Amino acid sequence: MKAAARSATIRWRGRAVFGPLIATLALGAGIIQAAGAALPADVGSDAPTVAILPAPPSKHWVWVNDFVFPHMSDGMAYLVDGDSGRYLGTLSTGFGFARLVLPRDGKLIYSPETYFSRGTRGTRTDVVTIYDAVTLKPQAEIQIPPKRASNVPTIGNSELTDDERFLLVYNFNPAQSITVVDMASRAFVGEVETPGCALAYPTGPRSFFSVCADGGLLAVQLDDAGKVVKQTHTEPVFDLAHDPVTEKPVRGGDAWYFISFAGKVYTVRNGASGPQAGDSWWLSTQAERAQGWRPGGVQQLAFHAGQKRLYAIMHQGPVETHKDPGKSIWVADVTTHRRVARFTTRRLSSAIQLSKDDRPLLFSAFNQSNILDVYDPLTGKLLRSVPEIGTSPTLLLTP
């Protein structure tokens, strides 16, 4: 007995610690047992539980998508309630994470993801993971070709067609294509080759376009099986030689609003014959452009469909700052093309997003910080700040 006790003893800084630890644990168990019998009637013992989320999701929730640049194999997404600032839950989303895709009914969450059999090496597997939006547990996964693009995340990395039947995933290896996934049958359908053209911007239930290196658009029409029936390369709609647009547009009804490095808004509308250039207008005055005002950031635009308002992160700097964060938010009416508001944010912002309800919130994050700010988008008033949200938050998405 004495020998057994000696062998079980662990020494730390020359003192035996394991024996006393065992004694403490045993004593603790005794206390719990004794106290259990003596608890007041209105205090029950804590059963082991795992939280679930209410359904449907609140319109004031926001998913913060985190690229986790210093540890790219550990992509994450965090759910935060904009009304309370409460952190609600997490998704763990694999290597080179770009974004979640949120179907409108709020019951499921789609996430194109990449994994390796040995963490950062081994066999690569790409999947679309389908999460239950209440439990945040993976419910199913659909294997897709292992060529999903790895890039600074942008909305066009993955989108649903307008009826949510097909999920489109941009590939770059570095051949360019779009993977089409049937979300009704939960099956990979095929790939659309898009040589010289990038990303996917849906324009209807069976159509999308990619932006091409010449400033034209590749318009793609699908059939009900998700196969290509028509592909058209339009004439250039953007002036890439003088003032290129970013690949970070926002959708508003039948329009996609792109913005140029200098701050000109280009509208692409879906017409009878496919996507075509609509009206274009400046977010800034000539005097403001002379002062160096331009848009910047990773998710530099946000749009509110009800108010027809376009929000943009702005800063002052030369053209090579076209991806820099800003502390100024400009608000324009896309119908009148007039600027209706301008306010300064508390902190630098590289991503903004609006909630989709009639009393919207404006969310703001910076990819080199971990603070999520919540503003009143009508007044610019900072409502609350939520600290310790991730590592390098990129895209903000609202249900």
Add this chain to the structure above:
Amino acid sequence: MKWLDRMTEGSGRALARRMSRRSLLAGIGTLLLGAAAVPLLPVARGAEARPPAGRKPATPAADPGDPSSCEYWRHCAIDGFLCSCCGGSQTTCPPGTEMSAITWIGTCHNPADGKDYVISYNDCCGKSSCGRCFCNRNERDTSLYQPGQSNDYNWCSGSTQANIPYHCSTARIVGAAE
């Protein structure tokens, strides 16, 4: 090829301030070196790039600055962790990683000799992010739909051995922008 013609025209205008037609064509030759493996992609086969026959290697007489600093002149269009801070250098990948075969290019001004050089930012691949000396500068950087000059891609994507984990970025001179 029509889109490539247009892209060349567009890029040519954008680069006209700093690059001659000859160097631009040399650059396109570099881009098309990868054609056998990846047909007609507007990207640089930087890891295999060599000066064209008959041309002297473009080595600047002086290479001023600290390669572990974001301000180093070659870093004018880089986006990532500097390999000089990660066990490699501006031309060498850290031990155990693999240099991406395909990458993006920038054109940077060497303050020592007053000349412009085409820089190939080959990513080093196969380990998780180095996480040191993050640097993002965007001179003449293009959007994702013009990949050859876009620093927002993870260029480890073209690697077959170390399929896509990104570790850090180098900044190699591949030619003079005369």
